[in-house]
Structure formats: structure tokens, C-alpha cells
Amino acid sequence: MFRKIIFLFLVSISTISFAQRIKIDKKKLAFLEDESKIAVKLTFPEDLIIYSLHPEKEFIDNMKSKYGKIDKSKGEKWFETYELAKKETWRAAFIKGVSEKLKKYSDLKFVATEEDTKYTLIVEADWFYTGYGGSASVGREEGKLETTLRFVKTDAPDSYLYSTQTPKVIGNYAYGEFGDIERIKECYNKLGYLLELQLKRILK
Template sequence: MKKILFVALLFASVAGFAQDVDIKKGDFGFLKGEKELNVEFNYSNLRLLKENLTNEQYVEQRAKDLNEKDKGNGEIWKKKWKSAPDMIWNTKFLELLLKTYGKEKDVNIGDDLKSAKYTLVVDVVWIYPGWDAAIMKQPAKVSTVLRFVETANKSNVLMEIETDKAPGDQWGNNFSNESRIGEGFAKTAKTIGKMIVKKLK
């Protein structure tokens, strides 16, 4: 009985960290032999939480809640949230894509490679920050639309992939929403990087 319970809990844990990846168009063939990949991040379509709040709505609501608990804390958090895309999320994505795809295929990956023939546009469409209350926690979740386009003609989409609810969490406790979300970006990049390497073999 204990073994059955352990297996059930293990399966539930693994299922909780699954990520849906749906290839909507194209394949990775165009990347064969390429030694550079440019990456751009777009947050203009971002929605948050189950209520699908805009970023502005979320920031206003979250800052208000934090200020009510501890005056001034909401304003401090606003600065952290504003810097999170550049300082944490985009960086995490680039690091893991380099580690999985770049290192394996000797490809230079960056967010300012204008000489690269192709650009990966990361359209961040939904984020759930998750929470951590020490003894219980909920991982962050990140959903994106990834479009591989020609750098010189970005209307030419060679491949489009939708990723749904990539889990963001770390071992132990992580009380930073921004850091947990960053792990969702890392998970997305790791999954896509491994897919590219597998398909190009």
C-alpha cells in the first residue's frame, strides 16, 4: 500500500511539472548549419493570473495589497517587477537556450545579434506568479508563443510554437515571485533547446 501511495504521489508530482508544447507551423530544418540566433522578447500581449489582468492592472492591484500590509513596500516591489524581465526572465531564457542548444550545436545566441539570419521572437502571453508559504507552495507558470522569423523580414514566420504553463520552481523555498517566474522561462528555453538539438541530429 505504501508503494502504491509513493508511486501515486510521484506521478502527481511529475504531472504537476509538465509543460505543453504545440508546434503550430514549420520545423527546425532551417536552423541546420546556422551559427547564430537572435532572440527578442515581447511583453505587449501579457496577461496575468486567472483573471487575465493586464500588466498595468496587476501592478496596481499587487502594489496596493503590499502597501496595505506594509506602507511603502508596494512602491519598492514596483521597481523589482519593472526590472524583472531584463534582469531575470530574459536572462534565464537566454542562459538555458545557450546551455542546451547553443553549447551542443556551437551556436552563438543573444538578444542583439543583428547579423543572425534568424530571430526567435518570444511573445510572453500569460504568467501566474505562484506562491510560497514555507510548508506549502504553488509554482509559477509561464505561457509563450515562440516565432522563428527572418531577421531581415520578420513578417516571414518559418516556425511557430505555443508553450503552455511552463512550471517555475526551485528546490527548497523561494519567496520571490520574480525568481519563480524566471524558472518558468528557464524551463521553456530548456525544453525548446532540447527539441532543436534532437530534431537536428
């Protein structure tokens, strides 16, 4: 019985990993072998949908109202944290996720767009879900994220070298003062990790 439980657990883990696998084209991404740095830029289109129905503006208004219900300044603090996450925090989490194992077998580095690079990886958010629950919550759920990855020339960002849509990425659970932002951070970290798994086929 115990062995059966272990087997079913391993099968479920394998199924989840496969479902979250990012499709890549080894030939179109072969140029990565000759590079030492790729810049990373996160983008969020105007028509970004959060959860299933809410445009981003509606989501922001709802969250500012939620956190500012007792203290308006906390709603403003949430908004500042959210804006910083879109510009820096989530990008740093993605870079950490893709770099952690990549550095063990390749000299290629993913870096902030502020650095000088020949190529840039644009990570465009298509949809995300922030999950819910806190440290003592009985019911809780991880964040989820769908993106489009585009490799472009840094000086010609509208000319795609390769583009692929990612599956729904499920991040590790996280909580904190603004747990919704932290859970999306975990999604970007997982996205980086999943990309590294595929890049290994090209760079190792």
C-alpha cells in the first residue's frame, strides 16, 4: 500500500512537471551558445487580464481598496510594492530561477535590461492569478501565471528571433504582508526554473 502511494505521488509530480514544460526550438535558439549575456525585460500589456475577468486597472483598484480599508496608507503601500514588483522584483525572481542551475554548466547569464546586451528576452504577462490564503489559513492556493517569451535583438525589439507561449505556471506558495504579490513572484521564479530545464538541451 505504501509503495502504491509513493508511486502515485511520483506520477502526479511527473505529470505536473510535464504539463508546465516550456516548448522551445533548439535550432532557432542556437545563437544562445555564442552569447555571454541576455537581458530580461518584463512587460504587461494594457489588456492584461487578472483572474478570469478583471482588467488590471480594476484589479489595482480592488486591491488598494482591500488593503486600505482600515488604513488608506496601506493601500498606497500595496500599490507602490506592486509597481516595484513589475519593474524589478519579479524580474529578479525570474533571473534567479533561470540562473541557479544554468551557471553550473554554462557561462551564459540572464541580466537586467540596464546592462549592455546583443539580445533581450521579453517576458510578456498574458494572464495571472494571485492565489489566496495566509500563514495560518486553512484554505490556500498558489499563484498561477501564463506568459509569452520573445527573444529579440536588443536594438530591434519588434523583430522576434523566437517566440513561444508558456503553459500555466504554478508557483510555490508564499505569504507575507502582500501575499498576492509574493505568490506571483514565486511564479516568475518557477518560470525561470522551467526555462532553464529546456535551455540545458542547447547549452550543456
